[in-house]
Amino acid sequence: MMKTIKVSDKGQIAIPQQLRENLGIDEGDELTIIQLNKKLIIEKNQKEIRNNFNDILKHNENSLKEIWNNEGDEIWNEYLK
Secondary structure: OOOOOOOOOOOOOOOOHHHHHHHOOOOOOOEEEEEEOOEEEEEEOOHHHHHHHHHHHHHHHHHHHHHHOOHHHHHHHHHHO
């Protein structure tokens, strides 16, 4: 589906109703907008996926603390001076 829309003087756009219905976009939903070269991509955020990534990041940070806090790495700080 393709629709033409206008940008308001405040930079706002309205997503046509049929597109919102097709994509399951409801009032209050969060969307992500991405610039890819000269194109804009708008995606509906998936709360389940976002929460899973937070859990993964927390797990990775905890499991890698020993590596990050390794005294042996301090030699690089001296080398980079």
